[in-house]
Amino acid sequence: MIRRQSVLYALLGLCGLSAYTEEAKLNQFPKPKTYKYIPGELTMVDHVNRMGILRPDRSDEHNKYHWDLPHHFTMLPYGSIKFHGAPATLRDIPLGTHLHGRLHIGPKGGYRVPLLNSGYFQQVKNQPNRFSPDSQYSHVLLLEDDFSFYRRQGSTWTILSIDTEKLKLVAERTQWGSEKPEGLTGKQSFDLTAATRVWNGKAAGTQADLKVKQVILFNLTWATIYGPGRLTDIWIDEESRTKATKQQRATHHQFLRDHGVPALVESVEHLEKGAGNVLVQFYAGFDEQTLADFKLKTSGRLIVLESNLRSHDQGNDAKPFRVDEIIRIQKADPGSSGIQAEIYVPELLEGIRPGRSVRLKASTWPRGDLPREERISPFDIRPRFLEVAPAK
Missing domain, CATH: 2.40.50.320 (Copper binding periplasmic protein CusF)
Known part of the structure; x- marks a missing residue:
């Protein structure tokens, strides 16, 4: 058994993968401790599409000729950020901030093949050096500044x-x-x-x-x-x-009041006349202060999202809901807040399906629209300039 494990770890090492990492799925929470720890400095950010670039810390894990190469990342729908010990979004993090990341393998074909450990001249002649050797770990579960990282521990x-x-x-x-x-x-x-x-x-x-x-x-x-x-x-x-x-x-908290709290749709019970009972699980970053605004039997507005947590036109296509029950999970998965809500929706939308992301806004929160660059409808004006093209 030991020899088989050693061979497995060796093969994974040749592929640039870890025995403890797995591809993250957009429609379900990952298993505990299946991420790769990658620290680095934030050098570029697209806060609207929840993408960015890190310059990974230098370490003996990689050939020195591959140091400082840009590491493109995309936040998972349930991926969270901590800044100064509290939940945050990418727009809150100043460029140049050193971060500690927990990253998962992205979709197959959506990342670059790890660079070979060769000499400098061979490397620049035979390998593109525009991407980090850890580029396959492109989906972020958690980013923390040093303050949050050490305080959490x-x-x-x-x-x-x-x-x-x-x-x-x-x-x-x-x-x-x-x-x-x-x-x-x-x-x-x-x-x-x-x-x-x-x-x-x-x-x-x-x-x-x-x-x-x-x-x-x-x-x-x-x-x-x-x-x-x-x-x-x-x-x-x-x-x-x-x-x-x-x-x-x-x-x-003000950001959540303006945009809504993101959550994963876990199940939908279809009722008559297009209504339904929906079970959602709030993503990490949903705290007690925010929960206090979602009292039982109160109403709110539900907004359908894409996987980058952008809505099409939340000012017009949001649907009302009623909170019927709040459930606390004893052992929450990574990316989850550990809080579920059973809600009644009188008119279900196409995007309210298991595995999809939605935002919930309490009845006491503002109902205004978002800035134009954040909306997808009627067409998207925000270029995804940090998106990495699939490897050829």
């Missing part, structure tokens, strides 16, 4: 030394959680710049506020290019970290 960093002349800050990671730590560990020497922001309590501080033994969280840019990275933001106390999370949560 129960980690903080303690400042050991500050060199204002060389602009260096040395800190050591402290692991408070029970998970096996991902990311940087031990002592690390980070770069300070004149642009590094320091957050102290409820106000913006200065670099003079940095002290040895302070417990901090941070965000990075230029990670692994010259060491572990440049510090863009440092939160030096719990009050400043709580404030950052609260502000981002408010930003995301």
Whole structure:
């Protein structure tokens, strides 16, 4: 058995795949721990179509001649983003932010073949070098900034030394959680710049506020290019970290009020005269604050979506619904919020089918239309300039 597994892992390695990854499907949640961890810097983004490009961190996993190649990605319908410890969308993430990703294999034929590990001159002569060697992992389950990534794991960093002349800050990671730590560990020497922001309590501080033994969280840019990275933001106390999370949560809640909460249609029971009972499961990022607006027996509006969570014309084609039951799932799948809703829809639309995505808007939320570039109807004016053409 051991020999068979070794052969399997070797074959998967030759194919550029992992024994613990699988192709993600748009119409169902993935199994736990079937993703590949890929950290990198956000270098380009199309927030409307939920696409972007990462520059992956440099590592010994790949030939050095393949470092820094662009990694195209598309968010899964249930793919989520965390920024400052709260749910976010791609429009919230500044370019240059270092992110930690959990990515799945994209559809077969929709990604580039991994580059061969050859010498530099052979590589540039025989291989296209416009795509990351991990390009097959193109579907994102989760993206997190450094703040969210370390906070989720129960980690903080303690400042050991500050060199204002060389602009260096040395800190050591402290692991408070029970998970096996991902990311940087031990002592690390980070770069300070004149642009590094320091957050102290409820106000913006200065670099003079940095002290040895302070417990901090941070965000990075230029990670692994010259060491572990440049510090863009440092939160030096719990009050400043709580404030950052609260502000981002408010930003995301307003986005949901304008667009609706995305969910997966799990089942449809057809009734007379085109009505139906629909079971939906909300995607990750649906929290208690948002749930409070979906009280039992209250009404709302349901909007049919494409897999990139764009609607055709939500101002005109939304249908009313009534909340009949809220169900909490004990062990939710990755990408799920762990909350289901049974709703009654008096007039079903073609797009309300099992496996499709929809958005739900509470009755107290705004009913205005979206900006033109976000709507698909009557025709799509937003080019998908980051979409990767299938390999030939």
